[in-house]
Amino acid sequence: MSTHTITKQQVNFKVFRFNADEDYLPYYENYDMEVTSEEVVLDILNRIKWDHDGSFSYRRSCRHGICGTCAIKVNGRATLACKESMNNMVKIFGNELVIEPLSKKRSVKDMIIDKGDFWEKHEAVKPYLISDVDEHPEHEHLVTPEEAEELNEADLCIQCGACHYACPVVEINDDFFGPAAFAKAYRFEADVRDDAHVERLEAVHQEKQGVWDCVKCMECAEVCPKDVDPISKITSLHNMLFKEGVATSNVATRHAVGFKHSIARNGVLDEGGLVLYSEGLSIVKHVPVALKMFTKGKIVPPWGITKSDNLDEIQKLVKSSSTAKF
Amino acid sequence: MKKLRYALFTGCTAKQSTPEQMMSTMAVADKLGIELVELTEASCCGASHLQDYDDFLSLVLNARNIAYAEKHELTMVTICNTCQLNTAMTKHRLDNNAELKARVNEKLAEVGLEYKGTSLVTHFLYAIIDDIGLDKIAQMVETPLSQFNIAPFYGCHNIRPSELQNETHKTPENAYNPTSLDDLIIACGGMNVDYDEKNKCCGFHAELQAPKTAATLTGNAIAGAMDNNADWMVTPCPLCHLKLDTQTHHASEAIGREVSLPVLHMQQMLGLALGCPQESLGMKHHVTKVNFL
Numbered sequence: 001m002s003t004h005t006i007t008k009q010q011v012n013f014k015v016f017r018f019n020a021d022e023d024y025l026p027y028y029e030n031y032d033m034e035v036t037s038e039e040v041v042l043d044i045l046n047r048i049k050w051d052h053d054g055s056f057s058y059r060r061s062c063r064h065g066i067c068g069t070c071a072i073k074v075n076g077r078a079t080l081a082c083k084e085s086m087n088n089m090v091k092i093f094g095n096e097l098v099i100e101p102l103s104k105k106r107s108v109k110d111m112i113i114d115k116g117d118f119w120e121k122h123e124a125v126k127p128y129l130i131s132d133v134d135e136h137p138e139h140e141h142l143v144t145p146e147e148a149e150e151l152n153e154a155d156l157c158i159q160c161g162a163c164h165y166a167c168p169v170v171e172i173n174d175d176f177f178g179p180a181a182f183a184k185a186y187r188f189e190a191d192v193r194d195d196a197h198v199e200r201l202e203a204v205h206q207e208k209q210g211v212w213d214c215v216k217c218m219e220c221a222e223v224c225p226k227d228v229d230p231i232s233k234i235t236s237l238h239n240m241l242f243k244e245g246v247a248t249s250n251v252a253t254r255h256a257v258g259f260k261h262s263i264a265r266n267g268v269l270d271e272g273g274l275v276l277y278s279e280g281l282s283i284v285k286h287v288p289v290a291l292k293m294f295t296k297g298k299i300v301p302p303w304g305i306t307k308s309d310n311l312d313e314i315q316k317l318v319k320s321s322s323t324a325k326f
Numbered sequence: 327m328k329k330l331r332y333a334l335f336t337g338c339t340a341k342q343s344t345p346e347q348m349m350s351t352m353a354v355a356d357k358l359g360i361e362l363v364e365l366t367e368a369s370c371c372g373a374s375h376l377q378d379y380d381d382f383l384s385l386v387l388n389a390r391n392i393a394y395a396e397k398h399e400l401t402m403v404t405i406c407n408t409c410q411l412n413t414a415m416t417k418h419r420l421d422n423n424a425e426l427k428a429r430v431n432e433k434l435a436e437v438g439l440e441y442k443g444t445s446l447v448t449h450f451l452y453a454i455i456d457d458i459g460l461d462k463i464a465q466m467v468e469t470p471l472s473q474f475n476i477a478p479f480y481g482c483h484n485i486r487p488s489e490l491q492n493e494t495h496k497t498p499e500n501a502y503n504p505t506s507l508d509d510l511i512i513a514c515g516g517m518n519v520d521y522d523e524k525n526k527c528c529g530f531h532a533e534l535q536a537p538k539t540a541a542t543l544t545g546n547a548i549a550g551a552m553d554n555n556a557d558w559m560v561t562p563c564p565l566c567h568l569k570l571d572t573q574t575h576h577a578s579e580a581i582g583r584e585v586s587l588p589v590l591h592m593q594q595m596l597g598l599a600l601g602c603p604q605e606s607l608g609m610k611h612h613v614t615k616v617n618f619l
Contacts (some may be wrong), residue, residue: 027464057459076522092500168527170544205550213536215543216374217527218486222501225537229487243567252535259376260530263387269338269370278534289613293343296611298572309367313437321433324380 007037009090015048016100018107026107028098029053035086042081043110045099058111063224069159072111073100075170078162106323117170118161121177123187123202130196147192154187154233163220163230163247175208179220179230182211189240195319201246204237208217212252213239249258253280257326263319266293267308272299330457333395333445334362335413337406337564338370344498344564348609350593351450353606357597358458358466362403366396367495370414373565374483377441380555382418386425386433388416389441391433393434397437401446403453405593408531410449411483414490416494417447448494449484451562451592455506456496460513470515474618477519477587478507478569481563482527503526507562509590520524523550527568529606538580544569557618558588558597567591572613 007032016024017022031048038266047123049056075093089097089179099111106113133141163179164170170178177185185204188194204210213233220230238256241247255278262270262277271291276283293299308314340348355362368391377384392413395402400548404410408599414601420427421443431440454463485491491498499506504525508518528547529540548570551559561567566608569577578584589612590598598619609616 003345006536020383042411093502132361139432166521168529168543169532172539173536186517207535210501213539214534215527215529215539216531217482219482219527222486222488227354235377235381239381241380250535252381255534259372260379260383261372263370263372263376267367269342269344269373271338275534289575290614296613296614298343298611306341308369311437312498313367313390316437317385317390317433320436321383321386322380322383322616326379 007240008034009095011035011090011095011097014046014098017110020108035282037087039086041086042087045081057109064118066158068165071102071160071162073102078166078223080103080160083225098239102161113219115161118164122184125181126179126196126200127184129188129191129194131193133277143192144236150169151187151190153228154183159184162223162225166219166223168217169213169215173208173213176213177209182237183228183230183233188235198243198246201241201244205241205246220322242326247326251278259310260318264315265303267311267314268305269304270302273302327508329401330360332360332362332403332453333398335368335391335398335402335404335409336364337404337409343568345589347405347564347593348571349606349608350591352601353609354593354597354600357602358454359601361400363400365391368395371409373408373558374412381512385416388413389420390431390434390439391442392445392447392614393439393450397446399520400546401448403448403450405450406565407481407483408565411516414447414494415530418490447495448602449562451506452495460509464513467515467599469599472515474516474557475515475519475555476511477521477525477551477559478511479523480504480507481561481566484562485525507560507592511560514595519551519554519556521554523547523551528566530565530569541573541576541580544573545577545585548585548587549579549581549583551587552585556587560590560592562592571618574614586614588614588618
């Protein structure tokens with residue numbers, strides 16, 4: 001039997017509806033449909049509009065996973081409607097699917113959201129090559145294949161917003177640039193032709209908006225339809241902050257560096273010591289919780305820590321393998 | 327059946343801020359007939375922060391930890407999601423990049439070690455599901471937890487990125503609809519609670535630098551479980567546990583609502599169901615009282 005046999009199944013769609021001009025609150029409309037294994041999520045959106053309710057609104061354009069326009073959420077998972085097969089959705093979530101915009105709070109009409117915050121953050125990282133180019137250059141600015149390779153992955157971003165609106169920090173902290181903007185910042189930071197390194201990194205280093213507020217949930221890596229892997233670009237930006245000397249001493253940078261000191265001393269982490277090193281005098285704000293933890297036997301003093309066996313090996317490796325300075 | 331043997335990478339919290347997690351791991355392993363060979367030579371995995379400062383050093387240290395599991399010719403079992411991610415990601419990167427692996431091994435050679443890539447790295451939760459099986463575990467249950475609604479909290483670093491799930495586990499789960507912990511609750515006789523935050527972030531890794539963000543995420547998680555009638559929560563990650571158990575005051579303040587639930591490590595839940603003596607599971611070390619025992 002051919003592997004291309006078309007199968008059909010009954011699916012219940014619960015679709016988010018909201019018109020900012022008319023509705024006080026959003027509501028959900030139910031549609032029961034027979035869907036085939038050939039269809040993608042965008043086909044379903046089209047069928048809702050064409051067969052059921054012409055007022056249903058969503059964005060679409062290229063239908064080839066290139067323009068980044070049609071990203072929505074299915075059962076909480078951000079995805080490109082034109083790329084995501086119905087088969088895959090039913091396989092993951094079963095026959096009850098919830099169709100929602102990327103951000104419910106930013107919905108203007110049904111799936112259409114106000115993506116202004118996304119573009120604002122995008123703009124804030126100066127997403128363009130900053131270079132003092134000679135008006136009449138005598139030769140090309142050559143980039144080796146290895147140098148180009150460094151930014152290839154980040155260059156694939158289509159600005160669909162899937163990672164931005166999947167990021168839990170973006171949801172809470174209005175200042176946070178978000179994973180797409182960071183991946184874009186990396187795209188130009190890693191470009192050998194770019195001259196703005198420090199300027200761009202300084203924006204990325206700022207607390208509240210910058211990389212230090214990332215919670216490392218890996219949502220951005222999981223959701224990206226283009227495998228940009230924003231979290232790895234965020235790590236690279238962290239590394240660049242130290243390498244370019246942009247990182248200043250604050251609770252976040254000391255927290256990262258403190259791991260190295262702790263490992264060099266004990267092999268394992270000295271949890272209390274790390275918090276003290278990171279916070280300095282601000283440690284006092286942790287006292288109420290620390291006291292509770294202490295009474296429950298959750299705090300081990302520095303002298304009570306069981307160091308790793310063969311600590312000399314670890315110390316030797318920390319010395320010989322370190323690549324960063326602070 | 328041949329006795330299961332694993333190399334245990336305890337991570338740092340099990341020896342410091344979550345002693346109950348170490349206790350319950352040993353108690354449950356004993357009940358399940360698992361022999362755990364503790365990797366006492368292991369260093370801290372860097373907890374997803376060391377790599378921000380020095381990525382290469384982080385790789386070398388994690389490769390060294392795995393090299394010790396390889397010396398024992400055993401699968402490395404972790405009991406912390408972040409240890410799992412850091413170690414499995416190191417393995418993933420070295421196994422897929424010969425040049426990087428050679429650079430790391432050049433350093434390890436200085437201390438007479440080599441990373442080969444021969445040991446699997448998996449979290450205890452997946453090790454028992456893959457190697458013992460949920461049916462077998464269900465058969466071993468002595469005290470079914472049938473009177474409890476239990477909310478699973480998966481913890482990011484076990485379920486994302488899914489490429490690590492796919493290469494590590496016999497039955498990889500989907501990050502958007504994970505089932506392992508739900509299945510374990512059911513195997514223990516409990517009722518699994520479904521709620522939106524079960525596969526979301528607890529905020530732990532931004533606790534010092536972004537306390538409000540971190541506390542809001544913790545608060546949302548507990549509130550989600552409470553609103554779906556959970557009696558308590560269960561997690562495979564000691565870092566999630568620290569947030570959910572010790573930070574309820576900040577979490578409540580951040581979301582403007584009193585939130586608090588007892589939170590058990592998955593080993594403690596399993597231990598209760600398997601009939602381990604309660605004192606062997608370390609409930610007295612919890613900040614939020616385990617009020618149902």
